[in-house]
Amino acid sequence: MTVLDLYEVEAFGAGLPFRGNPAAVVPLDAFLPDTALQAIAAANNLAETAYLVPGGRVGHYALRWFTPTVEVPLCGHATLAAAFVIMTILAPELPSVTFDSASGLLAVTRSGDVLTLDFPANRREAMPVPAALTAALGAAPVECWRSGHFLMAVFERAGDVAALDPDFRALAKVGEVIATAPGDEPGVDFVSRFFAPSAGIDEDPVTGSAHCSLTPYWAERLARRRLEARQISARGGFLSVEDRGGRVAISGQCRLYLDGHIHI
Numbered sequence: 001m002t003v004l005d006l007y008e009v010e011a012f013g014a015g016l017p018f019r020g021n022p023a024a025v026v027p028l029d030a031f032l033p034d035t036a037l038q039a040i041a042a043a044n045n046l047a048e049t050a051y052l053v054p055g056g057r058v059g060h061y062a063l064r065w066f067t068p069t070v071e072v073p074l075c076g077h078a079t080l081a082a083a084f085v086i087m088t089i090l091a092p093e094l095p096s097v098t099f100d101s102a103s104g105l106l107a108v109t110r111s112g113d114v115l116t117l118d119f120p121a122n123r124r125e126a127m128p129v130p131a132a133l134t135a136a137l138g139a140a141p142v143e144c145w146r147s148g149h150f151l152m153a154v155f156e157r158a159g160d161v162a163a164l165d166p167d168f169r170a171l172a173k174v175g176e177v178i179a180t181a182p183g184d185e186p187g188v189d190f191v192s193r194f195f196a197p198s199a200g201i202d203e204d205p206v207t208g209s210a211h212c213s214l215t216p217y218w219a220e221r222l223a224r225r226r227l228e229a230r231q232i233s234a235r236g237g238f239l240s241v242e243d244r245g246g247r248v249a250i251s252g253q254c255r256l257y258l259d260g261h262i263h264i
Contacts, residue, residue, distance in 0.1 A: 001263055001264070002263075002264050003261050003262070003263055004026055004027075004028070004040075004261065004262040004264070005026065005027055005259070005260075005261060005262075006024055006025070006026050006044075006259065006260050006261060006262050007024070007025045007026075007081075007085045007089070007256060007258075007259045008022055008023070008024050008025075008046070008256075008257045008258045008259070009022070009023055009025060009081035009084055009085060009254050009255065009256055009257060010022050010254065010255045010256075010257050011023055011076075011077035011078070011080040011081045011084070011206065011208075011252060011254050012077055012080065012206040012208070012231070012237040012238060012239055012252035012253070012254075013206075013235070013236075013237060013238070013252075013253065013254075013255060014238045014252075014253055015113065015253040015254075015255050016255070017255065017257075018235065019235055019236055019237070019238075020077070020205065020206050020235060020236075020237050020238075020252070020253075020254075020255070021047060021077040021204065021205040021206035021207070021235070021237060022046050022047070022205070022257060023046060023047065023048050023049070023050055023075075023077050023078035023080075023081035023082075024041075024044040024046050024048070024049040024050065024078075025049075025050050025052065025078070025081050025082050025084075025085045026040065026049060026050070026051050026052075026262070027051075027052055027053075027085070027090060028051055028052065028053050029053065029054075030053055031051060031053055031062070031064065032051075034071070036264070037049075037051055037064065037066055037071075038066055038069075038070075038071070040066075040262060040264070041066035041067065041068055042068045042069070044068070045068055046068075047067060047077070047078075047201050047204050047205065048065045048066065048067055048072070048075045048077065048078035049065070049066050049078070050063060050064070050065050050075070050078035050079065050081060050082045051063070051064045051065075051066070052082050052085075052086070052099070055098075055100055058094075059091075059094050059096060059097050059098060060097070060098050060099075060100065061082075061086070061097060061098070061099050061100070062099070062100045062101070063079065063082055063099035063100070063101045063106070064101070064102070065078050065079075067196075067199050067200045067201055068200045068201075069199065069200030070199055070200065072199065073101075073102045073103055074101070074102070074103040074119070074209045074212075075208065075209055076117055076119065076207060076208010076209045076210075076211065076212075076250055077205075077206050077207065077208050077237075079099065079101075079106060079108065079117055079208065080108065080115050080117060080208060080250075080252060080254055081254055082099070083097050083099075083108035083110075083115055083117075084115060084254035084256075087108075087110050087115075088256075089256075094110075095109065095110055096108060096109040096110065103119075103120060104120065106118065106119060113253050114240075114251050114252070114253055115251065115252065115253070115254060116249050116250065116251040117208060117249065117250040117251070118247055118248075118249060119208070119209070119211075119212050119247065119248050119249075119250060120212060120246065120247060120248075121212055121215065121216050121243070121244075121245070121246055121247055121248045122147045122148035122150070122212045122213040122216070123147065123148075123216075124145040124146065124147035124152065124213060124216070124217060125145065125146045125147075126143070126144070126145055127144050127145065127146050128144065129141055129143075129144040129153075130144070130151075130174065132170070132173065132174050133151060133153060133174050133177065135167070135170060136166055136167050136170035136171040136173075136174050136177075137153065137164055137166050137171070137177070137179065138164065138165055138166060138167065139155070139160060139163070139164060141153035141154050141155050141179070142154055142155060142156050145213075145217070147178075147213035147217075148212065148213055149175070149176060150175070150176050150177065150178050150210065150213055151174065151175055151176070151177045151178070152177075152178045152180065152213055152214070152217065153177060153178065153179045153180070154180055154181065154217075155179060155180070155181040156181060157181055157182070157184065158181045158182065158183060158184040158185075158191045158232070159184065160181055161179045161180065161181045161191055161192070161193055161232060162191075162193075162232050164179055164193065166195055166202075168195070168197040168202045169197070171195055171197050171198075172197040172198045173198075175198060176194070176195070176196040176198060176199065177194070177195045177196075178192055178193075178194050178207075178210045178213060178214065179192060179193045179194075179195070180192040180193075180214055180217075180218075183228075183229075183230065187228055188228055188229070188230050189218060189222060189224070189227040189228050189229060190214065190218045190222075190227065190229055190230075191229070191230050191231070191232045192207075192210060192211075192214055192229065192230075192231050192232070193231065193232060193233060194207040194210045194231070194233075203233055203234075204233070205231070205233045205234070205235040205236075205237060206231045206233065206235070206236075206237025206239070206252075207231065208239070208250050208252075211229065211239060211241050211248065211250050212248055212250075214229065214241070215227065215229075215241040215242070215243050215248040215250070216243055216248070219243035220243075225242055225243045225244075226240070226241070226242045226243075227240075227241050227242075227243075228240055228241075229241055237252070238252060238253075239251065239252050240252070
């Protein structure tokens with residue numbers, strides 16, 4: 001029998017219980033076979049399970065992310081959660097960590113209880129609104145963009161995004177979709193929701209990687225580099241973002257929800 005440590009961390013929840021996006025973090029000495037990594041992620045049944053392996057230098061780790069059904073090339077909240085586990089439990093003396101991932105080197109720094117991701121920015125290209133997208137969302141966005149592997153649907157009001165009730169079976173045929181609109185309350189520049197039924201996640205509570213597309217868009221539209229964002233899922237999430245040209249900074253807080261062991 002193999003026994004592995006497991007930490008479940010709520011990321012981007014402003015340090016509040018039952019907010020933000022829960023991620024499982026599993027430290028390993030070396031990566032297990034992919035079938036085992038996927039099976040553990042399916043058993044965890046969270047949006048992402050992150051696996052980290054020491055990289056041979058202090059503060060360097062290899063990092064991979066799995067949904068319950070597939071491995072993904074980039075995940076923000078699980079990266080934040082993995083950095084939180086390292087810098088508060090495994091190696092609390094570290095002020096920063098660097099992950100080697102499928103999306104290149106990803107740095108995470110700490111300032112008090114705030115962690116900041118340094119992620120690549122996604123370019124975007126305007127496109128006509130696909131009829132299939134409108135039908136699957138049940139509402140027509142005013143703009144549509146292709147950004148990375150996401151479709152970004154822009155709505156006029158935050159209430160329009162909050163009211164979306166997608167047909168997830170239909171949306172799975174469209175792809176991974178970000179719905180966004182300007183914020184409608186003080187201190188919130190823009191809001192979003194994220195749907196990825198094609199990756200086994202109907203709606204993700206808080207999606208760091210989506211803000212690689214959202215940040216450049218809203219920074220240009222609002223003519224400000226630093227912005228405050230809310231993801232208006234049922235759990236809700238809070239992110240501070242900054243457009244750094246080819247990179248984006250995505251900041252938030254984490255909270256340990258549980259720790260335990262996996263027996264396989």
